[in-house]
Amino acid sequence: MAEEVKKIMFTVRKPPHGSIYVYEGLEVKLIMAAYDADISVVFMDDGVFAVKRGQDTKELGIKGFEATYGALVDYEIQKVFVDRQSMESRGMTEEDLVIIGEDEDTEEPIRPQVVDASEIAAMMAEQHNILSF
């Protein structure tokens, strides 16, 4: 029996910095990317704040991690989604989203893909396992 590549989804629903979940969750994604799995990441509800551009944690005195999102595509994490309604109800537009890498051929910046909740629900139903952070 051939090993089928398993679909693993990460959902990010908490906001960044108030707690460590988003940051430690990012560490899991980077590790898991090295394994043979079909990974997707969904930022939804307050999780969309994690991928807002322009975070500056210097005055707070804690480590920031926005820059790491810029390397997601380099880590071969390409399936990155943002829930449209979560984003819009929080006053964010696509232009507010971090850039997660650039297209190899065109060098165009790549942003997370904005999708509707129904699409996220459909993707969830296809997963082998889902980890929430």
Add this chain to the structure above:
Amino acid sequence: MAEEVKKIMFTVRKPPHGSIYVYEGLEVKLIMAAYDADISVVFMDDGVFAVKRGQDTKELGIKGFEATYGALVDYEIQKVFVDRQSMESRGMTEEDLVIIGEDEDTEEPIRPQVVDASEIAAMMAEQHNILSF
């Protein structure tokens, strides 16, 4: 200068059992009752669930503490309040509240006193310090 007795308020806004805050907060109240302070306790928002009668934690396998509320008056914690709107919006009536002791003379059961948010706000403004749990 005579030492004035300080007013200390405890606010309980979290529900019981899902986290330890309400239980460990109760331990603080019992200790503080032995000191020379004018203590009041306010159950508000999800904190009103802490003083709902009939909690049974046996199946859950954790220690319950509803019975301890029955000794509050014995510990000389008499100023115990419940926010009316918090209670009503959670489907509770005064009859659902735990009994916190009994009247020394009449032996009538004593329940927390149901008050409005504006009364709680006025009491807050009079406190020396407020601890939230």
Add this chain to the structure above:
Amino acid sequence: MLHTVNKSPFQNNALTDCSRYVQAGDVVLLLEDGVFAAQAGTTQSALLEKMMEQVTIYALSADLKARAIKALVAGVQVTDYAGFVELVEQHKIHSWL
């Protein structure tokens, strides 16, 4: 899908959030502080009633008893940890932490 919700709906929006992403036929299990949503006659009862048009709602008995919740929104199923395991056997799962 099995969706687990462990937050009080009076304090946290996890159940409302979850309701946006469920599909018809999904199952939602209320546990820990999530079971407060199951109580009948509260300002949050309508949310559960609305969700039940699409999904089946379970509430964990150990958590209901610990919180003295006796009158449930009509249609809510009560289950125990063994029933929780059976739901996990039958469905993939997402925790709405």
Add this chain to the structure above:
Amino acid sequence: MLHTVNKSPFQNNALTDCSRYVQAGDVVLLLEDGVFAAQAGTTQSALLEKMMEQVTIYALSADLKARAIKALVAGVQVTDYAGFVELVEQHKIHSWL
């Protein structure tokens, strides 16, 4: 009174709860995830605008910057930890945890 709120209003009702107990002239300081309430143009902006009819709202700059919040609801004052200390000097405090 100084009221501190450290929860995102999109996920948690702490700020709404707080708004029921404030008195005219009170001060509310948004810190940690509470500063998400200060962003202009969201579904929660109206809550803050309504509260400002009665109270003064401050938001902590370190937390605003960490969360890339630049456009604030009109009337919200930005302060730093030194300003936080000054508010504590001037008022008794309640934390809406």
Add this chain to the structure above:
Amino acid sequence: MKIAVCIYEGPYNHEASDSAYNFIKAAIDKGHEIQGIFFYHDGVYNVTKLMEPPQDDRHIANRWSELGAKGIDIVVCIAAAKRRGIVDDVLVPNVRISGLGQLTMMAIQADRMVVFGD
């Protein structure tokens, strides 16, 4: 069925640890294989032998250790543990500290992964 369990919160402070324990016991009773238990975030505090709860309360670390003695693989995330002060010296028996690769293997190999947290 192979079931993996992930626990994010510390003992006593949050019900997640108790829910996970009760769930795992029920899964074992039904004959399922527990692929592994992974402690992440504050979950790493669950397995310190230094905890000393009141006599009439459950001893959460010993409970996990007993499950480990039955052959269940109980893993504490090293990165999360280091920043929180959970080191080999303070672990109860039958649990081990390892990397996030273990969590990855559980997520891939287990038929179900159940997450308990806050």
Add this chain to the structure above:
Amino acid sequence: MKIAVCIYEGPYNHEASDSAYNFIKAAIDKGHEIQGIFFYHDGVYNVTKLMEPPQDDRHIANRWSELGAKGIDIVVCIAAAKRRGIVDDVLVPNVRISGLGQLTMMAIQADRMVVFGD
């Protein structure tokens, strides 16, 4: 003014510990007396010397210890600490374990008590 500070959450996991630290530094800079710092609930995890955060990150336990070295009374609740495995052997210097009576004294004697938690 005498200010007491109460911290309910563990280090790194929740911002409460950082907010409290930044607040205390600012209060000291303004010439206030810190009546005491009291760690309760998961806050007791703030002062274990076993924590070893990444090199480029703040060391939260050492930060508290340095404030203690300046003469600020830093108290860890014994009841909360025992059930969580925080004992004398693992404390950083300049902090002490004591009872809830200490919290009571702070609440009564301090002009202001500021609570940081979740």
